[in-house]
Amino acid sequence: MKKSSSIGISSDTEILCKKLGLEYEESDRDLNRAVEKCLRDIEGAYSTIGITDSGELFAFRDSIGIKPLSVGYSQDKDVIAISSESIGLDINDLNYFHSDVEPGELVIVSDEGVSRKRIVQLDRKALCSFEFAYFARPDSILNGASEYVYKIRQKFGRNLGKTCLQKGNSVKPDVIIPLPESANDAGYGFHEETKIPLEAALRRHRYVTDRAFITTKKDRSAILDKKINVVKSMISGKKIALIDDSIVRGDMTTNVVKKIRDAGVKAIHIYITFPKIISPCPYGIDMATFGELIGAKHDPSEIATIIGADSVQYQSFDDFIKAIGLKETELCLACITGNYSTPLAQRIVDEKRRQYKESVEEIGRIYE
Ligand code: SF4
Known part of the structure; x- marks a missing residue:
């Protein structure tokens, strides 16, 4: 993630990436704090998956969970996967111990294992009914x-x-x-x-x-x-x-x-x-x-x-x-x-x- 303040195109993904990169640098590369800042400051629907420059895989979902996001493992728990829907896990035989990424939750996968934390917890959830x-x-x-x-x-x-x-x-x-x-x-x-x-x-x-x-x-x-x-x-x-x-x-x-x-x-x-x-x-x-x-x-x-x-x-x-x-x-x-x-x-x-x-x-x- 690179710090950059200019926005070149009209993609909402770019805005989210820039904000996350900025917060990551400003928090001394503390992913938890950077994601929390994004979750609190950015209103809208985003189910996000990324990788840091030190190789940690991460995923988070907006604080009211407008769009779905799922986590699953292989049977031996050696492989973890994140998918926008449970079907993405099923077809890859990675649907063991399947669960949703909760609204406002950050999942980090690194050499130390998997950490999951509900960084922002609101009473309201709002999964898109469509x-x-x-x-x-x-x-x-x-x-x-x-x-x-x-x-x-x-x-x-x-x-x-x-x-x-x-x-x-x-x-x-x-x-x-x-x-x-x-x-x-x-x-x-x-x-x-x-x-x-x-x-x-x-x-x-x-x-x-x-x-x-x-x-x-x-x-x-x-x-x-x-x-x-x-x-x-x-x-x-x-x-x-x-x-x-x-x-x-x-x-x-x-x-x-x-x-x-x-x-x-x-x-x-x-x-x-x-x-x-x-x-x-x-x-x-x-x-x-x-x-x-x-x-x-x-x-x-x-x-x-x-x-x-x-x-x-x-x-x-x-x-x-x-x-x-x-x-x-x-x-x-x-x-x-x-x-x-x-x-x-x-x-x-x-x-x-x-x-x-x-x-x-x-x-x-x-x-x-
Ligand atoms: S329910 Fe309607 S307004 Fe809400 S996210 Fe889905 S399509 Fe959009």
Whole structure:
């Protein structure tokens, strides 16, 4: 780690590295003190892994643990590994004695062994809840949750299935189709609950890996065309329950709905596992501005009309939390509630919201 005060590019990783290097030098190369300074001074999401010039491997997680980080060992405890998700340990057979790096914890691995210390301990934790709907690998376990992510997604689907079966609901789909791959497990849960046939009528091109929701509108549409193909014979003439993880801007879903309509279906009812997104993410997920977020200005029936579906049903907030199995105070839910776990983020987003309401032109994402 080198001391340097100038910042050359707009990468948040560079800012964190420079701050850490600066504090390391100023604390006479005391990693504990340097990391503590970073944890106390830098607000935001960072799960960090590094190596000092004397060969110590270290890892730490921001003080409220917005993004996951795991530690695991080989069976003989000779090898220790750190991974952003438990799956990184599993596939390398390093998942013995697995545990999460706690929020505000510093792990140091050196010739003397492993030291672990919770340097900053706040009452609040705030693991990104969107991990459970979209980001995390389904075969990971996050933050001490008792179950694999795929099991939680199945519960999301079961919850939505119960909503579909509710008395008085006139929506009666003939077939369930999940959007691959993040909604596959929820689709299965929906099928288990409702016994409606599940069909893999949307096929994903396995070599197109671009993530459509973090690029431009034109590119998003082109990516989707390449990425998703509809098997018409499976759904033509039927009423569809389309299961997806989220609606951010709505243009992706509009494109999917159009593709499905072109297959000659009778109706499209959309079920979304992540509750309605109403506020942007300032913690590093490029999730649109207020003006772009369809859920910030429209209710589900308006959203259905805009995207060309017959109905849109979101999983309820309470069902979502219950299915995850963590307390509300252990999760970041800011993009669903508008309540941010860190004061600077709240201030910036509130100001953006005020500007949006007053029709001040939005000049970019919050981090810009
Ligand atoms: S605001 Fe939403 S996407 Fe961002 S960290 Fe919180 S839950 Fe995750």
